[in-house]
Amino acid sequence: MYEVFFQKLNEVITLTGEEETIFRSYLLPKKLRKKQYILQEGDVCKYSIFVEKGLLRSYTVNEKGNDQIVQFALEGWWISDMYSFITGEPARYNIDALEDAELVLISYTGMEELRKRIPKFLEFSFLQMRNAYIAFEKRLFGIVNLTTEERYTELMQRCPSIGQRVPQHMIASYLGLTPETLSRARKQMATKK
Amino acid sequence: MYEVFFQKLNEVITLTGEEETIFRSYLLPKKLRKKQYILQEGDVCKYSIFVEKGLLRSYTVNEKGNDQIVQFALEGWWISDMYSFITGEPARYNIDALEDAELVLISYTGMEELRKRIPKFLEFSFLQMRNAYIAFEKRLFGIVNLTTEERYTELMQRCPSIGQRVPQHMIASYLGLTPETLSRARKQMATKK
DNA sequence: CTGTTGCATTGATTTTAATCAACGGTATTT
């Protein structure tokens, strides 16, 4: 159990057997069926979520009733409403499963205790957060500086599996486009080549 | 010296006198005149930069020759090209002073050693990174979900001093707008009220 | 098998912001 989880952890830090035992006592397994929520807007985000298997997304519903996808999370990725998680305020995002999924949950206090009890995990958390920060920075850069087509191809190169596993209109939403615009952009790209 | 720096640090963690001494040995003071660069696109970002005084910005120049402002940094804020800083690759951003500034620089290895020698600083770095992450998340949310006017007012509320200290066309750039569009939006808002 | 639902595509129209261009005011420089 928790194979992917510990594999990912061990890519960055090396846990002793004892540490791993401590770790396991904080982990909560959770299975999620397609379309099920793990977090709904307005609830407090109690857990930091690690995806062992499957595919999740976080999104908001805008005033017109459209989903605005904030993030996808494949196997080995983390997802949460970070702001709600650390402040305890109601979440602004929904998180649900786009495919049946197996998750590993860690509570806020669980995370705090783990960082205290296993200093290596504090280091992991720092590096993890730094990577997440850089990813956001890149995404922001892309939104400001790249064209629709460039943004789409960038995503497809970075995460080809997203293209296969997620319907196109959700990719459009993630890129901040309407489905129609993405469809036309793809057509453009196909004919250009 | 380094008053603001240690003040900010002590808001989060408490350093002993000895730790502060260690810290000081890693700090590099630097004064910057208005319009001077501390980092230019293509160079490697060698330092994590803390602003003691003054105002910096990071930006890219797009293919049309316009500045695209990524970030402002007021007193007490950190700024760098994080990606270049941790990978050693050439920076994609320029960083320069919008006002005469006093900075505190820490090198990459300096940061690493500090995190090792002073575990509290690792904790600080984690929390700092987490806040930066959340700030980015919010900004991305704003770009996707808020109108031009909402984004502008949000920024002005969050950072009123930016409005006083930064010319409007730079704020437009930060918000991802042309100066003309921001000017018109402001007019709109004024008449609406 | 048949009706329903979700999805991608395409066309026509509207909306929004970018672009191009000009003007007046202010600050800076020499």
Next chain:
DNA sequence: AAATACCGTTGATTAAAATCAATGCAACAG
């Protein structure tokens, strides 16, 4: 003090994407 650069505003035009609407297709449920 005169010249210059910088800045914000405004108007006219263009370009890009959103919106509205319709169609075809595939998967799925009853």
